[in-house]
Amino acid sequence: MLTIKKLHKSYPIGDRSLHVLKGIDLSVDEGEMVAIMGSSGSGKSTLLNIIGMLDEADEGEYILDGVTIKNLTEKKAAIYRNKFLGFIFQSFNLINYKTAQENVTLPLYYQGLKRKERQEKSLFHLEKVGLRDWADHHPSELSGGQKQRVAIARALAANPKLLLADEPTGALDTKTSYEIMAFLQQLNDEGKTLLIVTHEEDIANMCKRIVRLKDGVIMEDVKVDQVRAEQYV
Amino acid sequence: MFKFLFERDTWQEVFDSLNKNKLRSILTMVGVWWGILLLIALLGSARGLENSFNRLFGSFATNSVFIWGQSTSKPFKGFQEGKRVRLSLTDAKKVEENIEGIEFVIPRNQNQGLVVRGELSGTFGINGDYPLLDKVQKVNLMHGRFINQNDIDNRKKVAVISESIYKQVFEKDEEAIGELIQINGMNFMVVGLFEDSNINMGPRTEIHIPFTTFQQIYNQGDQIGWMMITGKPEYDIRQIEEDSKLMLKNLNKIHPQDKRAFGSFNLGSEFAKMTGFLTGMQFLTWFVGIATLIAGVFAIGNILLITVKERTKEIGVRRALGATPFEIKRQIVVEAVTLTLIAGFFGIISGGWILIALDSAFGQGPDATIVNASVSIAVVFVAIIILVILGTLIGLIPAFKATSIKPIEALREE
């Protein structure tokens, strides 16, 4: 699915530069569910953003679905993001003045789908996250868990192969977190590849593999026995 | 490339974003609305003033000067100061033959006379005129004809009368042409009836009779009351005035420096002053209007720029979901152009209302100061084009701002 070799990334801070990623080697196969862990500032988000083509590496190789991602024009990157990737953010990032359904429709709009098709698909995905009845509500009328589910429906709408989630449960209480994780596990069961950045051990253990970052390098990369989230819901 | 403009989705997005941010949209529109309103209202009233002015002077050949004799202010060649100066036909002829740039010189005589018709009577200005007068001071005939050469040659007793005289000495709806009226006890046949003019040059209520007839009945000999000199369009009428006066002083043995001997009214330079004023005003109007417009559009740009900052995150989200920079720019530009256009149309409409209000307040009747205050379709068209161009340009600034940063920077939590 994706291969990363000797990836480096620095941020300029004043006249010095902060070396955040210092040679990451990582390979993820289709159907995997990977947790990325590490202390704050270890570069988890940076790595995920590079994988998501929201940011660019300084050095190293990144191959996604057989395509080398290097010096992409912003237009190409946008097309890849739309086709391959779905994003789930800690703060949901829903557009406030749009209804749940309109939010879910957005990636389909940029895919150039016809109106009718967009309506059908968005309703289908809202149904899937159990929010069909909330389609016409605005984000401000939804709870945190519901917002995140709308965001997941939106990430799923364009049918991406790879879902990237940066602390998807970071803003949610434990019970809601487990609900979301149960849902993400279900998606993984259906064949989606997931990369999940998290701080929490219990969340990480609900994935199938844990990658630990420390000071910009991968310190540990282990397969784990997945803890099913349904039992806690 | 422009296919998107015909897609419902594009407009849905634009309408959503404008509608869901009403206050912002309304605020941004006020500037452009005000600019267009000013432009239309000012241009329209300038046009109205110009129209009323043209209506006033329209019937005169504007490159003209009127000269009449007064009395001398300096003794000269044995004559005392205060000598009465009277112009003559010979003077008029000499001026016409010798001064450069003259189109024609028209001698005129004028007197008051009692006009009687049956029971009705009145005292009016009687003018002895040549047919040529019609060329300088357009006589707008309602019925009949003006004085012709035949009248002059045969000293015919015919009269061309104004509408207001007709109203005083004729019954309502009575046929005037061919009827007789008495002027100073002599019978004259009415051959023409003309509209009252808007501008008052001499007595308002006028009768024109043939010059030669006037000469005879008032026993004028060679003398004339005044002369109207019209210059060729390419000549400066003020120079013609000076040249003519100098020559007239010479012919009448008057000191060349004598300022009082001849009175004159230079229609040409008055007209030039007024048209200069109007041109200045039009220029000012365009200047003010366009400056206001640009200020308004900049205000829009500024507010859009602020809202782009506000919307940075939204734009980041859209890009993460697969919007290309072009699609983002396109949307912001379309939003800006839509705002400017809507505001512009409101401006055009309210500017139009102001012109209608001006018209009903000042534009009625023959003495209106503002006549037909209006702007041409071309001006409106130009204004709209300017709006579209400015709207596009101004939309581009926030659009580039929005897409110049990486999506991750837009998405980063504050």
Ligand SMILES: Nc1ncnc2c1ncn2[C@@H]1O[C@H](COP(=O)(O)OP(=O)(O)OP(=O)(O)O)[C@@H](O)[C@H]1O
């Ligand atoms: N745009 C940037 N400019 C400068 N420094 C940055 C930038 N983005 C991230 N950093 C720095 O890079 C380091 C890694 O940041 P990153 O967001 O990847 O950490 P993280 O592992 O996600 O941390 P957290 O768990 O707190 O989210 C941090 O020290 C951060 O301050």
Ligand SMILES: [Mg+2]
């Ligand atoms: Mg982070």
